[in-house]
Amino acid sequence: MVKITDKEAICIAVLFLLGSNIVIGSGLDVKNDNWIAGILGLIYFIPFALIYARIQVLHEGRDLPEIAELLFGKVFGAVIIAIYTWYSLHVGALVLRNFGEFVKITSLTETPLIVIMLSFSIIIIVAARLGIEVIGRISTYALPVVILILILMEVLSISQMNFNYIKPYFAHGLPKIARAGFSAFTFPFGESVIFLGIFYSLKKRGSAYKVFLTGVITASIVLITLTLVNTFILGPVKDDFYFPSYSSFSRIQLGNFLQRMEGTISVSYAITCFIKASVCLFVTCKGISYIFKLTDYRFITIQTGLVMTYLAFILYENTVEMENWVLNIYDYYAIPFQVIIPLFIWVWAEIKNRISKNPKEKTANYQSEETQ
Amino acid sequence: MRRKLILFPALVFILFTLTSCWNYREVNEMAIVIGAALDKGLTNNYMLTVELLDVSDGKETQVSTKVLSIEGETVFDAVRKLISIGGKRGYWGHIRVLVISEEIAGENITQVIRFFRQDAEARSDLYIIIAKGCSAKEILHANKTIGRDISTSLAQSLENSQFLSESPPTTLYILSQELKSEISPTLPVVTLLTSEDKTIPIISGAAVFQKTKLAGYLNGDETKAMLFIKNEIKGGVMVTKKDPALISLEILRNNTKIKTQTDGDRITVDITVETKAAIDEVTCNVEFSNLVIFDDIQSLSEAQLKDKLENVIDKARNLRADIFGFGQKIYENDPKKWDEIKDNYEEEFTNIKVNIAVKVEIVNTSFIYKQFE
Known part of the structure; x- marks a missing residue:
C-alpha cells in the first residue's frame, strides 16, 4: 500500500488550492475589499476543514468510496460515491479548461483549444497512473518553485504598486463582503473536500487535522498576498481582466532590461494546475473503479483522462460563459458537495462511532490521536 | 526488447510532431507596427495610419519604415483592411505610441482606445498622445529628427520626459486606471513645428480630459x-x-x-x-x-x-x-x-x-x- 508523508500531503494540498485560483483570481465583485473577503473565506472554512479531517481520522486508512460504503451501505453509498466522482471529474475539467483558455488567449492564439488541453492532459494521465505517491513527491519539489516565482514577481513589481488603491476599507459594506467571503469559501478552499479521496494514504495516524489546517492556511496566505498585490498594481481595473495576476505582473519594468516578465508566472500556473488536475483525475478513477468493482484503477486512467478533457472542452462555449460560471453559478453549485453532504457524512459517522461495539477502547484511541 | 522496439518509433514520432508549432510566422512575413495614428475618416468612421517596420531579407537584413493609411468602420476593421494595401498582416506586439486626433478626443476618447486594451497582441504599455493643431496622420508623416522612425522618437521623448517634466507620460494602463477612478485623465500633446522646409513633431504640454472628453490644454x-x-x-x-x-x-x-x-x-x-x-x-x-x-x-x-x-x-x-x-x-x-x-x-x-x-x-x-x- 502506498503511503505519503505529512509534508508531501501538505504540499499537494497547497498546490491544489492554488491551482486555477492564481490563474483566474477569485470571482468576487468587491474590488479593493477582496482581501478581506479572502480572510473571511478562510475563517468560514476552518470549521469545515476540521470536519473533513474528522471524517478522515474516524476512518483511518480508508478513502472516500470506502467510507461511504461503510457508513451508508451498498446502494446509498454508491450514490454518494457517484456524486463525488462526478464532482472531482468536474473540478478537474474546470481546471483543465481554465488553463487551456489561459494558454490560448495569451500565447497560442491560433492553436485549437482541444489540442492545448489534450497535450496538457497527457502528463496529467501519466501522473494519475503513477499514483498519489508520485504526485506527492513532485509536489515537494514543485511547491518551492511556485512560491519562489511568486515572491520574485511580487518583489519585482513593488515599484509599480500604488498602496492607496486599497483604500477605502469596507467600502462595499459588510453584508456584501461577507457574501464575497462565501465565494472564497467555495473556490478554492471548499474544493479540498476532494482530499478525502487521497488522504487515506497518510503515513501517520491522525495527522489529517494538521495536514488540512496547514495546507489551507498556507494556501490562503499565498492567495491573499496575491490578491493584495493585484489590488496595489491594478487598482480599479483589477476586475476587468480574465487573468488578473498575469496582467499585473506584465507591468513589471526595471530599467529597460528587466521587463515583460509575465511569461515566468505561467510556470507556476502550469505546475499548480497540473497538480490539481492530476489529483482530481486520480480521485475520479478511484471512484469509478470502486463503483464498478475493478481490481485496479490504473486500467481506466487514460479513458477517464480523455473524458475529462472532452468534458472540459464542452463545458462552455466561450470565455464569457466561463467567467459567468465562476462568478455567479459555481458558489451555489458547490454547496451540496462542500457543505451539505460532508456535514451529513460527519454526523452519521459520529453516530455510528458512538454506537459501535467497543466504545471505551475507541474513545481512548481518539483522545490519544487528538493530543498528538 | 519488444517494448523498446515499440517505444523507439513512438518517441521519434513524438519528437517531430510535438514541436509546439501549430502555426508559425516568419519575421519577413510580418509587418511590425511600431506606431499608429487615428483620425476621423472622410468616407468611413475612422482613418488609421500606421508606421511599419518593413524587414526585407537578403544577404543583409534591411529594415525600413513605411507609413500607410486606411479607413475602416471600427479600429479593428481598419487594422485588418491594412492587408489589402500592405499585403502583409500587421504584428501589433511592438507598438509604442498611439496618436489620437483632437476631433476624436473631443467626442470621446474611449471609442478608439478600447480596441488596444482588449486585443491580446497590443500591449498596455503603449503611450497615448493627442495631436494638437494638426491631424494625427500628419504627425507620422512628419520629418524624422534623430533615429530611425517617428514613433520611437516620440516614445523615447516620453520615456525621458522625467528629466523635463513638461508632459505627462501616460500609458494605456494609466489612462484606463484613471478613467475608472475619480481622476480626470491628462495625456501628452504633440504639435508640429515648422522650421525652414521641415516639419518636426514636438511633445510638450498636456491635454486635459473631462472624464472622457477633451476639455482643454495645459502648456509645459x-x-x-x-x-x-x-x-x-x-x-x-x-x-x-x-x-x-x-x-x-x-x-x-x-x-x-x-x-x-x-x-x-x-x-x-x-x-x-x-x-x-x-x-x-x-x-x-x-x-x-x-x-x-x-x-x-x-x-x-x-x-x-x-x-x-x-x-x-x-x-x-x-x-x-x-x-x-x-x-x-x-x-x-x-x-x-x-x-x-x-x-x-x-x-x-x-x-x-x-x-x-x-x-x-x-x-x-x-x-x-x-x-x-
Whole structure:
C-alpha cells in the first residue's frame, strides 16, 4: 500500500488550492475589499476543514468510496460515491479548461483549444497512473518553485504598486463582503473536500487535522498576498481582466532590461494546475473503479483522462460563459458537495462511532490521536 | 526488447510532431507596427495610419519604415483592411505610441482606445498622445529628427520626459486606471513645428480630459505644476526669478502629500510639497555663497512655485476637470461623503478649499562655490 508523508500531503494540498485560483483570481465583485473577503473565506472554512479531517481520522486508512460504503451501505453509498466522482471529474475539467483558455488567449492564439488541453492532459494521465505517491513527491519539489516565482514577481513589481488603491476599507459594506467571503469559501478552499479521496494514504495516524489546517492556511496566505498585490498594481481595473495576476505582473519594468516578465508566472500556473488536475483525475478513477468493482484503477486512467478533457472542452462555449460560471453559478453549485453532504457524512459517522461495539477502547484511541 | 522496439518509433514520432508549432510566422512575413495614428475618416468612421517596420531579407537584413493609411468602420476593421494595401498582416506586439486626433478626443476618447486594451497582441504599455493643431496622420508623416522612425522618437521623448517634466507620460494602463477612478485623465500633446522646409513633431504640454472628453490644454509650465501636485515629478528644471537674475534649479527629488478633510459641507485639501533641488545656473552673478542670499533664493523659489501651483489649480477649475485626483482622495478617506457629492462633483470641485505649503530645500550648488563677476 502506498503511503505519503505529512509534508508531501501538505504540499499537494497547497498546490491544489492554488491551482486555477492564481490563474483566474477569485470571482468576487468587491474590488479593493477582496482581501478581506479572502480572510473571511478562510475563517468560514476552518470549521469545515476540521470536519473533513474528522471524517478522515474516524476512518483511518480508508478513502472516500470506502467510507461511504461503510457508513451508508451498498446502494446509498454508491450514490454518494457517484456524486463525488462526478464532482472531482468536474473540478478537474474546470481546471483543465481554465488553463487551456489561459494558454490560448495569451500565447497560442491560433492553436485549437482541444489540442492545448489534450497535450496538457497527457502528463496529467501519466501522473494519475503513477499514483498519489508520485504526485506527492513532485509536489515537494514543485511547491518551492511556485512560491519562489511568486515572491520574485511580487518583489519585482513593488515599484509599480500604488498602496492607496486599497483604500477605502469596507467600502462595499459588510453584508456584501461577507457574501464575497462565501465565494472564497467555495473556490478554492471548499474544493479540498476532494482530499478525502487521497488522504487515506497518510503515513501517520491522525495527522489529517494538521495536514488540512496547514495546507489551507498556507494556501490562503499565498492567495491573499496575491490578491493584495493585484489590488496595489491594478487598482480599479483589477476586475476587468480574465487573468488578473498575469496582467499585473506584465507591468513589471526595471530599467529597460528587466521587463515583460509575465511569461515566468505561467510556470507556476502550469505546475499548480497540473497538480490539481492530476489529483482530481486520480480521485475520479478511484471512484469509478470502486463503483464498478475493478481490481485496479490504473486500467481506466487514460479513458477517464480523455473524458475529462472532452468534458472540459464542452463545458462552455466561450470565455464569457466561463467567467459567468465562476462568478455567479459555481458558489451555489458547490454547496451540496462542500457543505451539505460532508456535514451529513460527519454526523452519521459520529453516530455510528458512538454506537459501535467497543466504545471505551475507541474513545481512548481518539483522545490519544487528538493530543498528538 | 519488444517494448523498446515499440517505444523507439513512438518517441521519434513524438519528437517531430510535438514541436509546439501549430502555426508559425516568419519575421519577413510580418509587418511590425511600431506606431499608429487615428483620425476621423472622410468616407468611413475612422482613418488609421500606421508606421511599419518593413524587414526585407537578403544577404543583409534591411529594415525600413513605411507609413500607410486606411479607413475602416471600427479600429479593428481598419487594422485588418491594412492587408489589402500592405499585403502583409500587421504584428501589433511592438507598438509604442498611439496618436489620437483632437476631433476624436473631443467626442470621446474611449471609442478608439478600447480596441488596444482588449486585443491580446497590443500591449498596455503603449503611450497615448493627442495631436494638437494638426491631424494625427500628419504627425507620422512628419520629418524624422534623430533615429530611425517617428514613433520611437516620440516614445523615447516620453520615456525621458522625467528629466523635463513638461508632459505627462501616460500609458494605456494609466489612462484606463484613471478613467475608472475619480481622476480626470491628462495625456501628452504633440504639435508640429515648422522650421525652414521641415516639419518636426514636438511633445510638450498636456491635454486635459473631462472624464472622457477633451476639455482643454495645459502648456509645459502648467503641466510641470500639475505633476508637482500629482507627485509625479522626478526631475526637471525650476526657474526662479531674482531680479535681475534668473536661477535654474535642478529638481533632485520631490515628495507631495495630499490630505483631505471633510467637515460637514466643507471640504479642505492640504497639499504639502517638499522639493530638494540644486542650483545649476545663474544668468548673472548671484552670491549664493552668502547664506543670507542663499536663504533668499530658497524662499523666493518657494513663493514662485506656490504661485504656479495655485495657477494650475485655477485653470483646472475653469476646465472643470479634477486632474489632480482630489476626488479620488476624498473617496479613499471618506467614501460616504463621496457618495453624497459625486453626482455634483464638477461643481463641488470649484468650491474645494485648497491649502498649499511648499518647502524647497537647496541641497547643493553643483560644481561651483563662487561664480565670476
